[in-house]
Amino acid sequence: MATSSSLSPSPSPTHSTITLNINGEKHTLPVDHRTTLLDALRERLELTGTKKGCDQGQCGACTVLLDGRRAVSCLQLAVAAEGREITTVEGVAEGERLHPVQQAFLDLDGYQCGYCTPGQICSAVAVIEEHAAGWPSAVTDDVRPEAGPPPLTADEIRERMSGNLCRCGAYVSIVQAVARAAATRAGEGDDSAESAEAAA
């Protein structure tokens, strides 16, 4: 990576050697600056869990976590991801123990063909954290902080997951899986998330 605050923009090379921090491991590789994070993961580092769908930021299949926040890796240049903590679907489990979102997708059949599933899972992991942090959504009636966090209803889950398309149409069970995983995170006594699962 080239870092500059100087006045000397020397002829800028079109390649750099970068180090990416992925799932807790450092990977150093030379890249053409045109390389997206998605292509670096899949074509260079054999981390093929992350899927390429539209390659235009419209489908969410390539969703990964950057510093814990979900992002589409098809619009993220690899060179610009240096220094970020990258988590792919290969990195969300704790060893052999599946992430609660993964377990819920398995238990509730939150997929059909499975192609969008890694993106759905990465997105859902972040959605649950965003909700726990009190972030409102476009369907939250009252966004003022005094109103408190909105219950994670099926409508809230659908809105928050709307950046992940599923061409098989497995949405009903995806919503249920996200609700169950959120309830697991909150402790089994979270009525709102459980009712979302029931409503979905």
Next chain:
Amino acid sequence: MREFGYQRAVDVSGAVALLDADPDARFLGGGTNLVDLMKTGVERPARLVDVTALPLDRIEPADGGGLRIGATVTNSDLAAHPEIRRRYPALTQAVLAGASGQLRNMATVGGNLLQRTRCGYFTDVTQPCNKRTPGSGCPAVGGEHHNHAILGASGHCVAVHPSDMGVALTAFDAVVSYETADGPGELPLADLYLPVGDTPHRETALPPGALITGVTLPPVPVAAHSRYRKVRERASYAFAIGSVAAALDVQDGVVRDVRLACGAVASRPWRARTAERVLTSAPADAAAFAAAADAELAAARPLPRNGYKVTLMRNLMVAVLSELAGVAKEAAR
């Protein structure tokens, strides 16, 4: 995609100097629009100056009681900020109505304001487009324009600005700060976007090479009672076919203060100043809201296949204002 150089700027003066030295360079924020356009060949920069590491990622109190939003604040952080949610709720609603959670985490405030139109002719390099290739023509005027402009357009370009955030910022009199190699400057957001005229390729009044460093919201007490509503062709994750940001203060049944702006109707977020004038000191009822909307839309010049937008925007303004006033919108019919 054309090959390009990449540099990560660590301070504002360095970033501006890098761009000043290379007219073929572009600033890279979240990349959600620029990288996409580079893939399709609409944008072909020789160098990207990554500005996401600049210390412009804070939302802080501004002199005079407003808020200053740094240019690299992400859409997500803007929408979630407690002071924004409390004092300018329509801004949070507008941001959350745009894009997806993934894109909002990446996209920046500065980049949002400078994003390009989603007109299908602009984004298709095999098509003529006066905005992309000046003088080549505008196929949208006689072609696919069901989601194009009804206000402020010209025969040279009928594209709309796609931002939701910008609509709320425009309603609340936001001011854009920028930096150039010659020093800093400011522009009211209402003056950021140039009239279309016969130069649709000239989109903003920013000096060449300028870097947006922040957006300042003045104190707008009425904004605490505000609402953003967006109409689109599906329930979520789509660009608007029409949107309204409104704030309303009603006392004793009379409009004391009102802010109104419309999205997806023009080449820029459209501040509805005519409607605001009609409404000020008017009774806060649906009939007055309809009269104000009609006054604003008297300037509308719809194309053959987007006349529906005039009706849609009228009803949308009436609905949002009625909701804020707590009166039934049915009285307007």
